Structure formats: structure tokens, C-alpha cells
Amino acid sequence: MSADQPSAQSQSPLSFAELKSRLEPFQQTQLLRFWDSLDSDEQSHLSHQIAQVDFAQLKTLVEGKDKSVDFAELASRASMPQAVASDGSGCDWTLEQAQQRGEEALRAGEIATVLVAGGQGTRLGFDQPKGMFPVGPVSDRTLFQFFADRLIAAGQKYGVDVPLYLMTSEATHDETRRYFEENDYLGLKPDQVTIFQQGTMPAVDASTGEVLLAEKGSLALSPDGHGGTLRALSQNGCLDEMQKNKRKHLFYFQVDNPLVGLCDPIFIGHHLLAGSEMTTQVIRKRYPTEKVGNVVEIDGQTQIIEYSDLPDSAAEMTNPDGSLKLWAGNIAVHLFDLNFLERMLQLDASLPIHRASKKVPHLDANGQLVSPDQPNATKFEQFIFDLLPHAKNTIVCEADPAEAFAPVKNANGAATDTPELARQAICDLHRRWLRSCGVSVDDSVQVEINPRFALDPSELGEKMSKLGQSEAEQTISSDRYFC
Numbered sequence: 157m158s159a160d161q162p163s164a165q166s167q168s169p170l171s172f173a174e175l176k177s178r179l180e181p182f183q184q185t186q187l188l189r190f191w192d193s194l195d196s197d198e199q200s201h202l203s204h205q206i207a208q209v210d211f212a213q214l215k216t217l218v219e220g221k222d223k224s225v226d227f228a229e230l231a232s233r234a235s236m237p238q239a240v241a242s243d244g245s246g247c248d249w250t251l252e253q254a255q256q257r258g259e260e261a262l263r264a265g266e267i268a269t270v271l272v273a274g275g276q277g278t279r280l281g282f283d284q285p286k287g288m289f290p291v292g293p294v295s296d297r298t299l300f301q302f303f304a305d306r307l308i309a310a311g312q313k314y315g316v317d318v319p320l321y322l323m324t325s326e327a328t329h330d331e332t333r334r335y336f337e338e339n340d341y342l343g344l345k346p347d348q349v350t351i352f353q354q355g356t357m358p359a360v361d362a363s364t365g366e367v368l369l370a371e372k373g374s375l376a377l378s379p380d381g382h383g384g385t386l387r388a389l390s391q392n393g394c395l396d397e398m399q400k401n402k403r404k405h406l407f408y409f410q411v412d413n414p415l416v417g418l419c420d421p422i423f424i425g426h427h428l429l430a431g432s433e434m435t436t437q438v439i440r441k442r443y444p445t446e447k448v449g450n451v452v453e454i455d456g457q458t459q460i461i462e463y464s465d466l467p468d469s470a471a472e473m474t475n476p477d478g479s480l481k482l483w484a485g486n487i488a489v490h491l492f493d494l495n496f497l498e499r500m501l502q503l504d505a506s507l508p509i510h511r512a513s514k515k516v517p518h519l520d521a522n523g524q525l526v527s528p529d530q531p532n533a534t535k536f537e538q539f540i541f542d543l544l545p546h547a548k549n550t551i552v553c554e555a556d557p558a559e560a561f562a563p564v565k566n567a568n569g570a571a572t573d574t575p576e577l578a579r580q581a582i583c584d585l586h587r588r589w590l591r592s593c594g595v596s597v598d599d600s601v602q603v604e605i606n607p608r609f610a611l612d613p614s615e616l617g618e619k620m621s622k623l624g625q626s627e628a629e630q631t632i633s634s635d636r637y638f639c
């Protein structure tokens with residue numbers, strides 16, 4: 157199933173006079189300077205785009221009158237929230253109890269998933285949606301295939317179809333939808349998948365505050381950030397559908413991590429046993445200024461300070477034993493109580509707006525395209541993790557990065573987060589799985605285990621015992637192994 161984002165496209169376009177009247181109070185009439193040169197379709201497109209912009213909010217943002225945050229002051233008061241360690245310590249229940257409770261919720265059909273996939277593979281040198289990037293070290297399976305296979309495996313194990321809500325951006329929507337349709341939804345059932353588009357915010361000139369034009373009949377728009385997920389889920393009817401189908405919890409993840417523990421019953425169990433409204437998975441940061449959000453507690457509330465907002469002096473604070481004081485790095489894996497999300501819809505506009513200085517190509521007053529070589533514009537976005545301070549009984553769960561985090565962000569050759577390193581992490585993990593099952597495998601062997609064959613080491617052990625030791629040894633002797 158594919159849901160296109162409802163918008164003003166279904167409404168009659170505003171006239172020139174109506175648009176001018178709307179724009180004049182906010183000094184944004186420059187958006188109409190090329191109106192007479194546009195054909196009727198282009199005028200309609202521009203009219204609909206303008207109609208969707210909250211210019212009063214934009215004026216507040218441009219003037220800097222929204223609530224500002226002193227992150228340095230916040231960081232000085234920050235401490236670590238209580239966290240469940242990867243070995244299960246730090247809570248009043250065992251890993252076995254968490255797994256049992258999580259599996260109960262999965263079997264009951266209480267879990268839905270939302271994948272944020274609005275990014276393109278530009279930094280990877282890949283000119284398609286990032287989810288279509290081939291990351292399988294042996295199979296060349298794409299990121300989308302990694303997630304689909306895991307959902308299929310979870311469905312087979314727990315006897316349910318776990319729904320996937322896939323949020324795209326304007327840049328990735330059509331190609332993503334076409335990819336799923338042309339590839340039979342990667343083995344998922346069509347009615348199991350809902351593809352919808354996130355909202356946008358206009359880019360403004362950094363010096364004048366004027367909204368920029370990308371073309372004579374089109375605003376310079378950018379995605380409104382993953383904080384727009386909640387609003388987009390609501391506008392596209394996804395939350396209503398979840399409630400109708402008696403889903404109770406929403407597993408949130410982003411497209412660039414092939415090792416995400418999608419529908420991990422232990423993570424779900426921790427969330428449920430804690431009575432948490434929003435649970436966040438973290439890793440121990442590899443170095444103080446790693447580009448991940450910092451999960452902290454301030455004045456009794458769990459929240460995340462984005463790496464770009466955290467001063468280096470705060471990031472490098474240590475405990476008496478020399479360990480990092482703020483060690484918990486956000487890996488963009490959250491579990492939400494749906495009733496909490498419904499309540500937060502009323503507070504959605506209160507999520508803080510984050511600003512970023514960017515180079516934005518645009519038309520000048522003469523209609524000529526300008527491609528700046530320095531940041532010239534301000535983009536605005538919201539972050540989903542800013543819901544955390546509003547949630548009750550939040551819990552932080554540590555994951556072993558070797559098992560749960562191998563992001564694909566940068567092209568090969570970069571120091572971190574490259575496809576090469578992600579493929580290596582996948583192979584390393586799956587070789588450990590095989591060895592835990594008593595199988596001898598050399599470090600040089602490229603190993604990839606599809607979750608449809610085995611979701612975890614225990615399932616793999618069962619499969620390998622059925623395969624037979626001699627057959628397994630013969631298979632692993634090759635330099636590439638895929639099952």
C-alpha cells in the first residue's frame with residue numbers, strides 16, 4: 157500500500173491577489189516576481205506550495221524569537237540517565253524476562269515499525285535513495301532488503317505481519333515507491349507496507365530572511381527533519397490505521413544502519429516492563445565528539461543534545477575514573493507508546509526548531525540560477541528525540557555497537573561510517589555467530605547470514621545442527637558464505 161501525503165494539491169489554487177495578500181504581511185512577495193511568466197500548471201504548483209507554508213511561524217524563526225536553548229549551560233548540568241546495560245544489569249528484571257515479554261507483544265501484533273528513509277546517497281557517491289544502496293558483503297542486498305528480510309523473519313517466527321511505515325522525502329519518494337513495486341515489495345505483503353512523504357520547510361536567505369526560489373515556479377524546500385515524522389504519520393492516516401489494527405507500540409529506526417535490531421524482543425521487553433512511553437537505544441561513544449546525539453538527564457528529564465549543539469568541552473567531560481561522563485550515543489532507534497504519540501500531536505508545534513547554515517542554489521532577482529560556494533541560507537528542521545522530555549518512565553537501553561550499529565554515511569576512504577566498514581562489521585558479527593555454534597571459520601571468509609535463515613545465534617545453531625557438521629565444514633571452507 158502506498159500513501160501519498162495529503163496536501164493542498166487537492167484544493168483549488170489561490171489567485172495572484174490572494175497569494176499577494178497572504179505574503180505581504182510577512183514581506184515575502186518576492187515569491188511572485190515571476191508569476192506572469194509561469195504557465196497555469198506552474199502557477200498552480202507555486203500556489204499550493206505557498207499555501208502550505210506557515211509564514212507566521214517562519215517569521216518568528218527568522219527573527220529568532222522562538223525559544224532559544226543554551227546548550228552549553230544545559231550540558232554543564234547534565235548527567236547520565238539510568239540505563240539498562242547490554243548485559244541486562246541496571247533494571248529489576250532479567251534479559252530472559254525482557255525477551256519473553258517482548259515476544260508476547262510481537263505475537264499479539266502490538267508492534268508496528270516506521271523507517272525514516274528520506275535521505276539520498278549523495279555522500280556515498282550514490283545518486284539514488286540511500287535505502288537502495290547495496291550493502292550486503294556477499295549478497296549485495298540493499299539496505300531496504302536488510303530491513304524487509306528481518307521483518308519477514310520476525311513475521312514467520314511470531315506468526316504476524318509486522319507493518320512497515322516508510323517515510324520518504326520529496327527527493328526519494330517516487331523512486332522508493334517504484335523500487336518496492338518493481339521488486340514485489342522485497343517479499344513483504346503489499347498491504348504490509350505504507351509509503352508516505354514527510355513535510356518540508358522553506359529555506360530562507362541568511363541575511364534577508366526572504367524565502368528562496370529554486371525555480372521560477374517552485375520554492376527552495378528541504379525536509380522538515382525526522383521530527384516531522386509524527387506530523388506526517390498523522391496527516392497520512394497512519395496513526396489512525398495503527399489504532400484501528402490494535403497496534404500499541406511503534407518501533408522507529410533510520411535507513412542507514414543495516415545492523416539495527418529491528419523488532420528485537422529484548423529491547424521491546426525492556427520498554428514494556430519499564431512502562432516507558434519512549435525508549436531509546438544507545439551505544440557507548442567511540443570517542444568524545446562522535447557525531448551522535450548525547451543522551452543525558454537534566455533536571456530529572458531524559459533528553460538528547462545533538463552533537464552539533466554540544467560544546468567540545470562538555471563532550472570531553474570525564475568521571476573520576478577517566479571514563480566519559482556523557483557516554484551514551486543515540487543511534488536513532490526508539491520505541492514509542494502509541495498513546496503517547498497521540499498525546500504529543502497536541503504539542504507537535506512546541507518541538508524546538510533547529511537551524512542549519514547550508515549552501516542552497518536559488519534564483520536571483522533576474523531569474524538567474526545562483527550556486528553558492530559558501531553557506532548562504534538557513535534551513536529549519538525538528539528532531540524526533542525532542543519528544544523525550546515529554547515522555548513518562550523513559551528508559552535507555554545500551555546495545556553492543558558490534559551487534560547493532562554499522563551506519564553507512566560516508567564514501568569509502570573516510571575514517572568512519574563507510575560501506576566497507578559496515579560490510580566488515582556484518583561479516584565479523586556473522587562469523588562470531590557461526591563460531592558460537594561450534595563452526596570453524598577463518599577471518600578471511602566473507603560471511604553474511606540472512607535473518608530469513610536465522611534471526612540470531614540460537615536459531616543459527618538449530619539450522620547448522622540440521623545441516624550436519626561435515627556439510628557445514630565443507631561450505632565454510634570457501635572464501636564467501638551466504639545463507
